[in-house]
Every structure is written in C-alpha cells, then in structure tokens.
Amino acid sequence: MLALLAAVLAIGYCVFVYGSGGSSHVSTGPVATAHASFENDCQQCHLDFTPISADALRFTSSQALDRLEDACQKCHRVEHHFRGEMNPEFAAIDQHCAGCHHDHKGRDHDMLNVSSKQCTQCHGDLKATCTSPASIQVNPNVASFTAEAHGDFVSLNQGDPGRVKFDHGQHMMPGQVEAGFKGGFTLEMLEPELRNGYRKPIDGKLQGDDALVTLSCANCHQFAGTTSPALVGDDEIGRHIAPISFDQHCAACHSLNAIGKVEGTLPLPHAAPWKEVETLIASKLVGGQQIGSIRMPRDVVRKTPLVGEGVTGALESVSPTRENVDEKAILEASVRATLASVAQRCLQCHAEADITDESIASLRSGSSPPLIPSRWLRRGIYDHAAHRKVDCKFCHAAAYSPTVPSDSQTGNEARKTTKQDDSEIVMIGGIETCTGCHRDSASSIPISFADDETKRLLGGQGNWASDACIECHRYHWQPSPMSSPESAEQQVTLIQDASP
Amino acid sequence: MNLSIPLTPWIVGLAGIFVWGHLNARVVVANEWIGSSSCASATCHGGTVGRGPAWNHSYSLSRSADPHSTSGALLYDTDSRRIVAALSPDAKSDNDYDIVLRQRCISCHLTAKPEDIISTSRLDPQQVGEGVSCESCHGPAGAWLQPHVLESWKGEMRFQPQTGLLDTESLVGRAEGCVRCHVGSRIADGMVRDMNHDLIAAGHPALRFDLLTYCDNMPHHWNDFGEVENKFSESALRIRTVGRSIALMAAARLSAERALDSQSNTSSLSITANVPWPELSDFDCFGCHQSLSPRSYRPPSNVVGKPSLQISDGLPLWNAWYTSSDVSGSDSPLWQFRAKPSGQADWLTAATEISDLLRQKAISETTAPAPDALKRIGEIRANISKRAPNDWNAAARIYLELEAAARDISSKTPTRALGQNLSRSLEITVAPMLRFTGSDGAVDSRTRSPQNFDPLAFRIQTIKALDTLDATQP
Numbered sequence: 001m002l003a004l005l006a007a008v009l010a011i012g013y014c015v016f017v018y019g020s021g022g023s024s025h026v027s028t029g030p031v032a033t034a035h036a037s038f039e040n041d042c043q044q045c046h047l048d049f050t051p052i053s054a055d056a057l058r059f060t061s062s063q064a065l066d067r068l069e070d071a072c073q074k075c076h077r078v079e080h081h082f083r084g085e086m087n088p089e090f091a092a093i094d095q096h097c098a099g100c101h102h103d104h105k106g107r108d109h110d111m112l113n114v115s116s117k118q119c120t121q122c123h124g125d126l127k128a129t130c131t132s133p134a135s136i137q138v139n140p141n142v143a144s145f146t147a148e149a150h151g152d153f154v155s156l157n158q159g160d161p162g163r164v165k166f167d168h169g170q171h172m173m174p175g176q177v178e179a180g181f182k183g184g185f186t187l188e189m190l191e192p193e194l195r196n197g198y199r200k201p202i203d204g205k206l207q208g209d210d211a212l213v214t215l216s217c218a219n220c221h222q223f224a225g226t227t228s229p230a231l232v233g234d235d236e237i238g239r240h241i242a243p244i245s246f247d248q249h250c251a252a253c254h255s256l257n258a259i260g261k262v263e264g265t266l267p268l269p270h271a272a273p274w275k276e277v278e279t280l281i282a283s284k285l286v287g288g289q290q291i292g293s294i295r296m297p298r299d300v301v302r303k304t305p306l307v308g309e310g311v312t313g314a315l316e317s318v319s320p321t322r323e324n325v326d327e328k329a330i331l332e333a334s335v336r337a338t339l340a341s342v343a344q345r346c347l348q349c350h351a352e353a354d355i356t357d358e359s360i361a362s363l364r365s366g367s368s369p370p371l372i373p374s375r376w377l378r379r380g381i382y383d384h385a386a387h388r389k390v391d392c393k394f395c396h397a398a399a400y401s402p403t404v405p406s407d408s409q410t411g412n413e414a415r416k417t418t419k420q421d422d423s424e425i426v427m428i429g430g431i432e433t434c435t436g437c438h439r440d441s442a443s444s445i446p447i448s449f450a451d452d453e454t455k456r457l458l459g460g461q462g463n464w465a466s467d468a469c470i471e472c473h474r475y476h477w478q479p480s481p482m483s484s485p486e487s488a489e490q491q492v493t494l495i496q497d498a499s500p
Numbered sequence: 501m502n503l504s505i506p507l508t509p510w511i512v513g514l515a516g517i518f519v520w521g522h523l524n525a526r527v528v529v530a531n532e533w534i535g536s537s538s539c540a541s542a543t544c545h546g547g548t549v550g551r552g553p554a555w556n557h558s559y560s561l562s563r564s565a566d567p568h569s570t571s572g573a574l575l576y577d578t579d580s581r582r583i584v585a586a587l588s589p590d591a592k593s594d595n596d597y598d599i600v601l602r603q604r605c606i607s608c609h610l611t612a613k614p615e616d617i618i619s620t621s622r623l624d625p626q627q628v629g630e631g632v633s634c635e636s637c638h639g640p641a642g643a644w645l646q647p648h649v650l651e652s653w654k655g656e657m658r659f660q661p662q663t664g665l666l667d668t669e670s671l672v673g674r675a676e677g678c679v680r681c682h683v684g685s686r687i688a689d690g691m692v693r694d695m696n697h698d699l700i701a702a703g704h705p706a707l708r709f710d711l712l713t714y715c716d717n718m719p720h721h722w723n724d725f726g727e728v729e730n731k732f733s734e735s736a737l738r739i740r741t742v743g744r745s746i747a748l749m750a751a752a753r754l755s756a757e758r759a760l761d762s763q764s765n766t767s768s769l770s771i772t773a774n775v776p777w778p779e780l781s782d783f784d785c786f787g788c789h790q791s792l793s794p795r796s797y798r799p800p801s802n803v804v805g806k807p808s809l810q811i812s813d814g815l816p817l818w819n820a821w822y823t824s825s826d827v828s829g830s831d832s833p834l835w836q837f838r839a840k841p842s843g844q845a846d847w848l849t850a851a852t853e854i855s856d857l858l859r860q861k862a863i864s865e866t867t868a869p870a871p872d873a874l875k876r877i878g879e880i881r882a883n884i885s886k887r888a889p890n891d892w893n894a895a896a897r898i899y900l901e902l903e904a905a906a907r908d909i910s911s912k913t914p915t916r917a918l919g920q921n922l923s924r925s926l927e928i929t930v931a932p933m934l935r936f937t938g939s940d941g942a943v944d945s946r947t948r949s950p951q952n953f954d955p956l957a958f959r960i961q962t963i964k965a966l967d968t969l970d971a972t973q974p
Contacts (some may be wrong), residue, residue, distance in 0.1 A: 128531025176543065180651050185543055189552035197540045255542050261557065294564045297574035304716035307896045307934050308708065308950070329576035337629020344537030 028104035032111050035103060045071040067094050072097040074258045078476035082130075090122055090129045100475070111228070112470070116144075136324040138379065140422050145438055145467040153377045153433050163371045164244075166423045168399040171220075175212030176253075184212045194252045213253070217392040217399075220249040223385060238385025243374045246270040254349075258342045259284055259334075262293045268342065273357050277375060281338045282331060297330060376428050380472035389459040395429035398422070434472075512678075523683060527946035532642025533613060536633035539641075540703040545634075548804050557636065558721035565719040568632035571609045575601050579703065586702035589820060598623045604699065607691040608681040611636045637677050639666040667729045671739060671866045672859070674709050676748035682709040683750035694754065697780035701956035706785055708821045711743025712736055726903065733911070735870035736904040742862045746752075748822040755782050755818070755837070756851035758796035759844035778839045784824070786949045787816025789828040791947030817893070824893035833857075874915075876901065877922075892950035895958045896934055902926055904961070918969060925965035933958050 031039055038044045083094045090108070095101045100118045101111040126140040127133040135138070139151040170176055174291035175184020186425075187195045188209040197215050199206045221244075225237035244250075247270060255261070256268040258281065265284065268277055288294030346355045352369060353359060362368040393400055399422075436446045445463050448454050465471070538650075540546040545559035563569050574580060584591060588600045599620055605610045606623070611633045635641055644665040645652045656812065659667040667673025680688045684695050684707070693705050715732070723729060732739060762777035817824055818837030826834055836850040880898055890894040903926055910919030936950040 177649070181649050182651050183649050186552060187874070189547050189556050210845060253543050257542065257546065257548070257560070258540070259544060260549070260569075261542065261550070261560040262564055288564070295567070297577060302717040304713050305931070306708070306713060307710070307899060307931070308892075308936060309705065324651065330570075330573040333573045333576065333625045334630040335629070336625035337627070340626040341537040341540050344535070345541060348541065405915070460515040
C-alpha cells in the first residue's frame with residue numbers, strides 16, 4: 001500500500017514538474033563557469049525538494065533561500081545595499097543574491113549583468129521602498145538614464161570638496177603663462193632627467209630644451225589600477241585615474257628648494273612635519289656652507305679686491321675666524337627665514353589650516369579626507385580606459401579656458417583671462433555628456449553629434465552605448481581603495497611623498 | 501632759529517630737502533612690502549642656479565651666495581656685538597640689543613620699513629635671516645608684483661614713482677639704489693641710514709663705495725649678456741665715473757641732511773635728535789687719524805708743486821674718497837665743504853647745488869659716447885708725470901681709473917693684450933701700495949690708516965706700469 005502511495009506521489013510530482021514548467025523546476029540549466037565545479041553537487045546550494053524559483057512558491061521556504069545565501073557568501077563577501085533602510089519586502093530581496101544574480105543560465109551567462117529592471121523596482125519609487133523616505137539623499141524616482149528621469153550627478157550640485165588651490169587653465173598654457181605674459185617655463189629649467197617626460201613631438205621632432213613646457217592632461221592624470229585579474233573588475237587598470245601626488249606631478253616644476261637652489265641640493269620633502277622640515281633646513285644650511293654652496297656671513301667671495309684696507313682687500317673683521325661668528329644665532333635666523341619662505345610657498349597651493357602639523361598628521365593617517373578627492377562621481381563610476389578615444393575636453397571642458405587648445409591639439413593659442421583658482425569647480429561633465437551615447441537603443445543620435453567639433457572630441461568612439469544602470473553603478477559598494485569616495489590611496493601617496 | 505642766519509640759503513636748502521624727501525619717501529607711501537618669499541617659487545626666481553635663464557634663479561643665487569642675504573645674520577656675530585656694546589654699553593639684554601640694531605643698523609642690514617625702526621620688540625628672526633632681500637633694491641612689490649610678468653611691462657613706465665619699482669637697469673638708477681646704504685641717507689624710504697663717526701668709532705668699517713667693484717663682487721643674478729647689461733659692459737670707465745658722481749651726490753645730500761637734523765629740536769628719542777655738527781664722518785678719516793710721529797709725517801714732494809690741500813697739512817678733506825683729486829683750490833665748489841662748527845645753512849645751499857650738478861653730470865656721462873680709455877690713460881699719465889697724488893685717496897682714484905681703463909682696452913680685440921698687460925702690472929705693482937693695515941699690526945679697522953703710503957713711490961710705480969703700454973704696442 002505504501003509502495004503504491006509512493007509511486008502515485010512520484011508520478012504526481014513528475015506531472016506537476018513537467019506539466020507546469022518543464023525541467024527548470026528541477027534544474028533550470030547549466031550553472032555559470034565560475035560555479036561549474038558545483039554542477040553535480042546541488043546540495044552545496046539547495047535543500048532537497050525545496051525549489052527557490054519564484055514560480056515554485058508552494059514549496060519555497062526561507063530555509064531554502066538561507067541555504068543558497070550561505071553558499072554564496074562562502075566566497076562572495078559583499079556589503080548589503082542600505083538594507084536597514086528598506087521595508088521588509090525589499091530587504092528580503094536585498095538579502096538574497098539570487099534575486100538579481102541568476103544562475104543555471106548556461107556556462108557563459110554573465111551573472112553580473114543585472115538588468116536595470118532589478119534596480120528600478122526600488123529606485124523607480126524609493127519612497128515606497130524605504131522606511132524613512134525623508135532621509136533619501138538621491139533622486140527618488142529614477143526610471144531610466146535620461147536627464148529628466150535620472151537627474152544630474154550629485155557632485156555637480158554639492159561642489160568640489162578639494163582644498164588645493166589650482167588653475168587648470170594656466171597649467172594648460174604653453175610655458176604655463178597666459179598670452180601677454182612673459183617668463184614661460186622651459187624644459188631647461190627642469191632637472192635633466194625629468195625633461196623627457198615633458199618633451200613633446202613637434203612636426204615629428206622632439207622639442208629642444210629651450211621649448212616651453214606644454215602640459216597635457218596625462219602629465220598629471222594617469223590611469224591607475226591593477227593589471228592582475230580582480231574579482232570585481234572595478235580596479236582594472238584604466239578604470240580610474242591615479243590620485244595627484246606632489247612628488248610625481250608637481251615637484252618637477254615646484255620643487256621645494258628653499259635655501260637657494262644650487263645644483264645637487266636635495267629638495268625638502270613634501271608634507272613633512274614642520275619640526276622635520278626645520279631640522280632638514282638646518283642641516284642643509286650647515287652642509288651647504290661646509291661644501292661651499294651656501295655663503296656664510298663674512299665669507300669672502302670678492303673677485304675684485306676693494307682698494308685699501310686689509311692685506312687681501314677683504315674687509316677683515318676684528319678676529320676674522322669662524323670663532324668670531326655666532327653660529328647658533330645666525331643659524332637660527334637663517335632657519336627661521338627659510339622656514340617662513342617654505343611656508344609661504346606651501347600657501348601658494350594650500351590653505352593655512354591644511355599645513356599645520358595636526359592637519360598633516362591627520363592626512364597621513366587617513367583620518368581626514370584627502371586634499372584632492374580621488375573621485376568626483378560620488379555614486380557612480382567612470383571607466384576612463386573604455387573612453388580613451390574621447391578627448392578629455394569633451395567631459396572636462398571647465399578645465400580649459402575658452403581659447404586654450406584641447407588636449408589633442410597643438411599650437412600656442414592661449415586664453416586672455418587672468419590667473420584664477422578653480423579648485424571649487426567640479427570639472428566633470430554633466431549627465432548630458434553621457435546620455436548622447438548611453439541611451440535607449442530605440443532613441444535617435446543627438447543632433448549635436450553632427451557638429452564637427454563634437455565629432456573631433458569623440459575621436460571616432462561609437463555613438464551608442466548601453467544605458468543600463470550597471471554601466472556606472474555598483475550595488476555592493478566595497479571599501480576598495482579606488483572606488484571609495486575618499487580614497488585611502490591618496491593617503492598612501494601622501495605618506496610616500498612625506499618619506500625622505 | 502638763529503636770526504643771524506641768512507634766510508635764502510635756508511629756503512633753498514629746505515626746498516631741496518623737501519624735494520629729496522618727497523622723491524625718496526614715495527615708495528613708503530605708495531606701495532606695500534610683499535617679502536621675498538613671493539619671488540622664491542621654483543617657477544619664478546627660485547630655480548636651480550646655472551640652469552635656464554638668469555631670472556629663473558636670481559633668488560636662488562642671491563640667497564645662497566650674495567652677501568646681502570647674510571647681512572642680517574651677521575648682526576649677531578662677535579664684531580657686531582662689539583659695535584653695539586660700544587654704541588650702547590647699557591644694552592645688555594637681548595631685547596635692548598635688538599633695539600639698538602633697530603635704531604642704528606637694520607635700515608641698511610635688513611629689508612626694513614620705518615615702523616621696524618621705532619619698534620621696541622625683538623627683531624623677527626625671519627626678517628633677520630632674509631637680510632637685504634629683493635625689495636630693498638627693487639622696491640616694495642605691492643604695486644608691481646602683478647604687472648611685472650606682463651609682456652607689456654617694459655620701458656621707463658616701469659620706474660614711475662607710483663609703481664614702486666626701482667630702476668636697476670640704468671647706470672644712474674643702479675648707482676642710486678646702492679648709495680642709499682653704501683653712502684647713506686637720512687630721509688630715503690623714511691629711514692635714517694647714517695654711517696656716522698660714532699658707528700665707525702665703534703668698529704664699523706668706513707664706507708668707500710665704488711660701483712664697479714661692488715658690481716663685480718656681487719653674484720650676478722641677472723643676464724650678463726642681455727640688453728641691459730650690454731650698456732654696462734660697454735665701458736668700465738663710465739661705470740666708475742658715473743658711480744663716483746652719484747656716490748658724491750649722495751654724500752652731499754647726506755651732509756645736507758645731517759646739517760638740517762643738527763638743527764632739529766626734536767626729542768632725544770627721535771632718530772633725528774642729537775645729530776652732531778660738524779659730523780666727522782663727512783671728512784677724510786686719515787686727515788685726523790694719522791700718526792704724528794716724524795716717520796709718518798711725509799709731505800709730498802714740492803719738487804713738482806705742492807697742492808693747496810692735502811691731508812698731511814692736517815686739514816681733513818670733505819668726502820676725500822670721492823673728492824680728493826678735485827679740490828685743488830678755493831675756486832672749487834668743493835672748497836665750500838670745510839669743517840666748520842656752524843654754517844649748516846651754507847652747507848645746505850652748497851650741497852643742493854653740487855648734488856644737482858653731479859646728477860646731471862652722471863646722466864650726461866651715460867648718454868655720451870663711451871670714454872676713450874687710451875686717451876684717459878694718456879691724461880692720467882701726463883698728470884702723474886708732473887705731480888704725485890695729493891694723498892692716498894687721490895692715489896686710489898688714479899688707480900681705479902687706470903684699472904677701469906685697462907678693462908676697457910682689454911675688452912676690445914685689437915688692444916686686448918695691451919689691456920691685459922696693464923691690468924696685470926697694476927694688480928701686481930700698484931694695488932699693493934694702496935693696501936694698509938693697523939699701525940700696530942692689529943687688524944682692528946679703527947687703527948688702520950695708510951700711514952706708510954708713499955705718494956712718490958706710487959707715482960714711480962704707476963708710471964712704470966703705464967710703460968708696459970709702450971712695451972706692448974707694436
């Protein structure tokens with residue numbers, strides 16, 4: 001009797017399974033390549049007879065989902081997505097990986113390619129999703145990637161948090177001087193070993209040492225990332241721009257030689273504690289005097305003797321020996337003067353509050369935000385390598401004055417404005433710089449793309465790209481050095497700079 | 501005021517002082533002092549010495565090698581402490597020491613402002629450490645810092661009073677910049693820079709300015725081969741002559757300012773108070789500071805005619821370093837400058853006239869064709885053949901003129917060998933005759949005098965040196 005009952009149940013189950021959806025209720029297909037080793041070991045992820053598919057609710061249990069979740073998190077440790085602020089219904093979706101990442105879709109299926117629908121189910125009406133609608137800090141109704149539906153980037157509304165005074169326009173001038181100004185910076189003013197890094201080809205020939213230093217964006221903004229395969233590809237080289245480093249990007253022209261820069265003198269370290277700077281200045285003064293590169297009071301440097309007094313024509317002192325010199329008082333005065341000179345130079349780029357020992361220590365420890373943010377898109381990411389054909393000016397027009405040649409051009413065209421500090425300007429393009437290409441496949445090419453200048457700036461890049469949310473956004477924010485809004489990488493660079 | 505003093509000389513003198521004061525004080529009123537740190541950026545004037553154009557490392561060179569940059573620091577060395585102790589024996593504390601420095605020294609030894617002089621606080625070590633920095637010679641940069649980087653910033657307009665930029669490009673302008681300290685002034689920039697007898701007696705070397713020598717010895721933080729310097733390198737003789745005229749002009753003005761301040765009724769705390777008259781540093785040191793022993797009493801030979809004024813007669817010449825050869829009789833305008841216990845008003849009038857004349861003369865010399873060096877050597881040779889120099893100062897002036905002429909001859913290819921030979925002869929045989937140390941072997945500058953200088957021997961050696969010209973000429 002029991003055997004008969006078992007047979008009936010088995011036949012009934014088969015009828016249910018195949019009759020209501022086919023084999024997918026048993027196995028919906030091969031798992032992705034990354035999970036192929038579990039292909040024949042269902043219990044790694046599943047409980048017996050407890051399907052997790054949404055259309056098998058009759059048999060779904062929280063235990064089944066938890067089993068799967070545990071299995072995922074054995075390898076994938078990711079942050080939740082504001083789960084604490086979600087209503088329970090949405091919190092349950094956030095809790096379970098399979099809600100967005102569907103497996104059993106074949107070996108080549110990209111489980112990370114999450115449909116925008118998965119995002120808009122919440123972001124289409126965030127107020128309904130969240131427990132505290134008043135605390136929502138982003139556009140609560142994003143249904144698609146258009147200026148109207150998505151809104152502009154948060155950074156553009158909040159301003160640049162950077163605190164380093166800088167004039168992009170001036171630095172883009174040949175010689176870093178504006179039209180009508182003299183004193184352009186030439187290659188011969190750089191350390192010989194650094195010149196080639198700034199030498200540009202002109203008409204097929206490299207510039208000579210007397211040429212004006214002409215910077216391009218890439219002189220300071222360089223691709224960062226790792227060449228090794230990353231679990232999450234956001235840190236691949238080119239995905240990000242490396243943080244600005246004084247030693248790497250500024251020191252060639254702005255080296256801190258405070259005591260009369262003579263050949264062979266070592267510059268002072270950047271962002272070092274003031275006591276350390278003071279000690280170094282004192283030792284440089286004494287050392288320079290010892291080797292004769294820095295003059296001491298009463299050192300005789302006359303090449304033409306004065307007529308008359310003294311055997312040599314030098315104005316000999318009462319006791320013309322080193323003992324006559326109050327070395328300590330003189331050194332103290334010289335050190336103080338030099339320190340003040342160094343501080344003055346610091347203030348060319350930094351605010352007074354940022355050059356105190358406390359501020360420097362705070363920056364070195366990473367306990368305060370970097371002076372130059374490593375990212376300006378606060379919630380999205382941008383892949384510079386993928387856009388490498390596009391001229392920088394297309395998105396960063398604010399870094400160029402109206403008459404400055406764009407990065408891919410040559411020439412001496414220069415702006416007519418005076419020097420300015422542009423550190424408060426967020427120099428990224430608005431959403432309109434993206435939506436021309438990243439648009440619904442059914443929409444037409446923007447009219448502006450017919451403009452010759454736009455074509456030139458786009459550099460032959462294709463004129464359509466996906467508008468899926470995951471092109472720019474990540475659901476599981478991780479504290480990765482490159483993707484965190486306040487990058488620890490910046491602190492690392494700063495510390496490296498500060499090490500003598 | 502003593503009513504017996506004629507009014508006209510006073511009016512002229514006071515008017516002159518007013519004009520000088522107005523012109524010289526302009527920078528204080530019109531402009532803000534910025535400090536040399538703003539010049540020191542590696543992209544401006546703080547580049548590597550020897551690399552790139554001279555302007556890019558002008559600050560670096562000054563800071564590392566120019567005596568001006570250490571002129572503040574040496575205020576704390578032993579010599580300076582001795583001078584301050586002699587000036588103000590009661591200044592024992594560090595604060596009192598600095599007050600003496602403020603009142604007597606920093607107007608020349610630092611880039612100072614009038615308010616720095618009257619302050620009673622300790623000196624700022626930063627200011628001391630910078631010494632005489634950029635703005636001392638180039639003027640306070642408040643008004644010219646921004647425009648000086650413009651292509652359009654050129655020509656004479658840069659040196660208009662309202663810009664505050666001092667003229668270092670013309671010979672007269674450069675000399676006038678130097679003499680504010682290297683000769684002195686009691687009004688320029690609203691400060692007193694007066695190397696008076698008290699300071700010299702306390703141990704500070706007496707000032708004997710020579711523009712050419714000082715330009716030689718200053719590390720050149722400018723382009724030696726640029727348009728500006730070409731004017732300078734055209735003629736060493738001209739530099740020496742113009743420099744001397746401007747230095748004497750400044751000396752005349754300083755004398756006049758001393759005369760005026762000696763009449764001042766200001767309080768004893770004022771820097772214009774207690775100015776003695778006559779001020780002895782106006783006169784030749786060696787007129788008085790000479791041994792009275794028979795060995796050193798060496799009147800020049802009267803074989804070729806004794807001049808009417810000479811130090812050996814015990815009459816101290818006014819600014820002998822600049823004037824010794826020119827005071828040959830009572831018809832000389834310099835004759836009026838004789839040490840008198842009163843007569844400040846006459847002094848003011850004479851100083852006004854002579855300083856104006858000297859400045860005009862200097863300007864004329866800069867626009868005239870370069871002096872003919874060989875011709876000048878011929879004139880000197882003719883003069884010295886007739887008569888030995890009056891005194892050490894006159895001999896020094898002869899030497900300096902010949903030395904400059906020899907440079908000019910050397911600078912021209914056809915006469916290069918001629919000039920080089922003369923330079924060598926002057927350096928080896930004539931210059932040592934002008935050297936002097938202390939009478940007792942000590943090196944204290946206060947005891948130094950050319951007591952053993954022999955005008956006749958100088959004359960013989962100089963003529964011998966000039967004979968090398970004949971020997972060298974083809």
